[in-house]
Amino acid sequence: MDRVLSSLIDMLDASLDEQMIKSALKNFAQFHGYDRFAYLQTEGLEIKTFNSYPEPWQDIYLGNKYSRIDPVVTEAKRRRETFAWSAEDWPSRGSSPLRKFRDEAVDHGIRSGITIPAEGSFGSTMMLTFASAQKRIDASPLLDPRTGLQIVMAVHYRLKVLAASTIIRPKRMLSPREIMCVTWAAKGRGTQETAMLTGINARTVQHYLDSAREKFDAKTLPQLVAMAKDRGLL
Template sequence: MDADLRSLIDMAEAAHDERMIKSALKSFAISSGFERFAYLQTAGAEIRTFNSYPVGWQDIYLVSQYSRIDPVVTEAKRRMQMFSWTADDWPARGNSELKRFRDQAIEYGIRSGVTIPVEGSFGSTMMLTFASSEKKADISKLQDRQKAIQAVMAIHYRLKIIAAATIVAPKRLLSPREAVCLMWAAKGKNGPETAMLTGINARTVQHYLDSARRKLEAATVPQLVAIAKDHGLV
């Protein structure tokens, strides 16, 4: 799992659009035994969310302002350290708003998971959650707290950079693997070195670089790196 977290961090830092970050998070979630992910940033009553939860649940959550009572958000702000949770521990009786929240979350497949909170600037909190529809999620593969925090920070800052970046034509967008190989090339690594660092076959690394060259209309890898830097892709 240490290698998977490292890969998630690398892919987040190499991403040049939200689609790539979402793809990296989805892959990590599935490989770790989860079904969904949610990145949430809170600052006072304001929230920003970036997730793979069902659209129906996202609408209910935002319209009902559930971040006010969400036990996961509350616990994240209180503890400021990685923790596991299960909706079965939340209040299950009566007609309270919290019970409605619990019942709706379970209905949409958000029943258990693990959350990594990080304190931000100006009273803000960033948190990354991986969720499962199971009664109790298996978190045995998510134990490296330090790398988990690094992943949250990488995603947070990359999203900020992406928001301010120049828009690139869709046909020139790189895939997550192309971007990772490009990032290592920009750091001076050759094909075999990149293969060793990423666990990707050397010939496949070359395939990703060739594909990236075609998309950015570069004749060589050094030219590819230069063009990517000009477009803010690395």
């Protein structure tokens, strides 16, 4: 492990808040000639992001649901391996959504970069992107797949640990089986489907869901799922 990578891993491990993680990634990005970074986790059409992109671009990206057409996200889901990219290779100037996305990205200094994808649980995809305002940038120092994966997982787990340490606790914690049933409910599985997937009786699955709703003071199952996600339990 080279000195810069070792320093990044150490800084991530020692980070006490998201700002420290952001600082560590920004320093690493700038050392390799990149301007910004973006960590993105996708699960179906839902996304979670942690990045140093300009706030106006973040608002535009999330507001227009650009993750659905973003060529970088699409490629990351398809290839599941580190790759370099450039907006110069995307359609430019025009009325199509993809061309509009490309033009707005370039206008906000997102022009080229490298993306490191990793497969997560329940069909999710995690990806870490280092981006530059240059038309092309030499991505070879970061193309080593082992190094890239190590960075992505370090960021993922540190963010997860921090989220778990700052969540608002319910009046009683959920049991492992309650969490399992709520997790499958969050994936859109009904009681019968969850019973088949877990080997638990359907009535028992419903009991776990009702118990979890009571602990969270949730009136409905969708409210329970939303509260569990907010608390970092799923």
